[in-house]
Amino acid sequence: MTTLRRGECPGVTHPLPTGDGWLARLVPFAPIALADIAALCKASLAHGNGMLEITQRGNLQVRGLSAASAPRFAALVQTLNLPADTRVPLLTSPLLGLDADEVLDGCALFDELRAAVGRCAAIADIHPKVSVIFDGGGALRLDEVAADVRINLISANSVEIRLAGNALTSWPLGYVAPGDLTSTVIAVLSAIAAHGAHARARDLNGAGPLRHTLASVLHPATPRNLTPARNPIGQHRLKDGLLALGLAFPFGQIHARDLLGLARRADHEGASALRPTAGKVCLVVGLTEVALPRFRAFAASSNLITDAADPRRYVTCCAGAPACSAASVSTRDWAPRITQAAHHLLDGSIHMHLSGCAKGCGQPSAAALGFVGPHGVLVQDQAAGLTTGTASVEQFANGIAHLDTLSRARFLGENSADLLARMGAVNVLATLGAQA
Numbered sequence: 001m002t003t004l005r006r007g008e009c010p011g012v013t014h015p016l017p018t019g020d021g022w023l024a025r026l027v028p029f030a031p032i033a034l035a036d037i038a039a040l041c042k043a044s045l046a047h048g049n050g051m052l053e054i055t056q057r058g059n060l061q062v063r064g065l066s067a068a069s070a071p072r073f074a075a076l077v078q079t080l081n082l083p084a085d086t087r088v089p090l091l092t093s094p095l096l097g098l099d100a101d102e103v104l105d106g107c108a109l110f111d112e113l114r115a116a117v118g119r120c121a122a123i124a125d126i127h128p129k130v131s132v133i134f135d136g137g138g139a140l141r142l143d144e145v146a147a148d149v150r151i152n153l154i155s156a157n158s159v160e161i162r163l164a165g166n167a168l169t170s171w172p173l174g175y176v177a178p179g180d181l182t183s184t185v186i187a188v189l190s191a192i193a194a195h196g197a198h199a200r201a202r203d204l205n206g207a208g209p210l211r212h213t214l215a216s217v218l219h220p221a222t223p224r225n226l227t228p229a230r231n232p233i234g235q236h237r238l239k240d241g242l243l244a245l246g247l248a249f250p251f252g253q254i255h256a257r258d259l260l261g262l263a264r265r266a267d268h269e270g271a272s273a274l275r276p277t278a279g280k281v282c283l284v285v286g287l288t289e290v291a292l293p294r295f296r297a298f299a300a301s302s303n304l305i306t307d308a309a310d311p312r313r314y315v316t317c318c319a320g321a322p323a324c325s326a327a328s329v330s331t332r333d334w335a336p337r338i339t340q341a342a343h344h345l346l347d348g349s350i351h352m353h354l355s356g357c358a359k360g361c362g363q364p365s366a367a368a369l370g371f372v373g374p375h376g377v378l379v380q381d382q383a384a385g386l387t388t389g390t391a392s393v394e395q396f397a398n399g400i401a402h403l404d405t406l407s408r409a410r411f412l413g414e415n416s417a418d419l420l421a422r423m424g425a426v427n428v429l430a431t432l433g434a435q436a
């Protein structure tokens with residue numbers, strides 16, 4: 001078993017050392033059966049510290065493994081044959097093949113692509129962060145997730161391929177017939193790999209040269225209307241008449257005991273699987289119209305997020321004290337208090353992160369406000385970049401309450417990101433009671 005340095009991509013057989021032990025990551029491409037979720041929870045309790053999380057990209061992470069327990073955890077996971085890959089991360093839209101709004105069932109196409117990626121020698125040394133998104137065109141999508149290659153099923157005759165970015169920032173390469181998709185994507189990945197072990201799609205110098213190489217299969221790229229994807233928190237109709245319910249874990253993490261309880265209740269209510277997906281969301285798949293409200297009430301009473309506007313969606317924290325020996329602050333104790341104090345501020349336009357130390361495990365790069373134990377305060381905006389100050393966690397919590405009061409008097413149409421930008425990072429730091 002090999003371990004990684006920070007910035008590299010952890011997997012199950014190559015975990016990443018972090019402050020609260022080794023971290024193993026699974027990249028699911030389909031729903032995970034409830035029995036396998038239960039087995040993962042038990043493995044997390046037996047070999048890790050019991051903390052599990054779903055990342056912004058929809059990966060499932062198991063925390064707190066050790067040098068001795070990580071190989072045992074990996075061996076156990078490999079016996080489960082989970083729908084998860086680590087070689088070239090292949091991310092699929094949350095309900096691929098199940099979503100009632102999909103233009104066609106892309107599962108067979110995805111399986112063909114996945115098999116071809118697995119056996120392609122030309123991409124054996126491709127950078128481990130090169131990723132592919134396969135979007136079935138349903139109501140739930142991965143528009144905000146960046147990838148090197150984006151595949152969008154448009155119709156039974158046409159698949160769009162885009163490069164290097166999220167749905168808005170990526171470059172259109174062109175359209176191919178479904179039958180040409182696998183060979184085209186393999187050609188794109190091979191071109192990236194040919195640029196060197198550190199190359200990404202952005203290093204291809206635009207889509208022009210590739211368009212020339214692939215001219216015989218590409219149709220011209222034309223502008224498309226991007227309708228907003230549906231919020232994954234809430235209820236979604238499936239092709240078979242059943243439903244999926246999207247929920248989230250407070251502050252991005254859940255204890256394996258609680259996830260085990262959730263999986264058992266989902267099984268009791270007739271659901272079949274859980275699907276970790278982008279935005280730190282967990283979809284419960286296969287509920288009936290009758291069972292869904294009951295299950296949603298159970299999840300809400302279990303302190304899980306069932307309302308898309310819940311401010312806890314916009315706050316993350318690391319394991320903190322006492323789980324992590326490096327932590328100077330009990331981040332998970334402070335997170336509910338600070339979130340409550342920031343009820344108006346956390347309107348979805350900004351994100352806040354609490355870290356027990358400067359290592360910043362799990363810190364989203366886009367966090368507008370942050371506390372870093374023992375007494376660091378971070379304010380980040382597009383204009384000024386990162387501005388730092390110092391305050392105790394008590395001062396930070398009081399300062400957030402003060403900022404929240406100010407945010408209630410913002411201009412008409414102004415959100416919290418606009419407000420912080422108008423105030424400027426130095427004034428925000430002063431409002432938070434932090435020393436610059």
Ligand code: SF4
Pocket residue numbers: 018019020318319320321324325326327328355356357358359360361
């Ligand atoms: S205190 Fe938090 S950020 Fe620091 S090492 Fe521990 S888990 Fe990571």
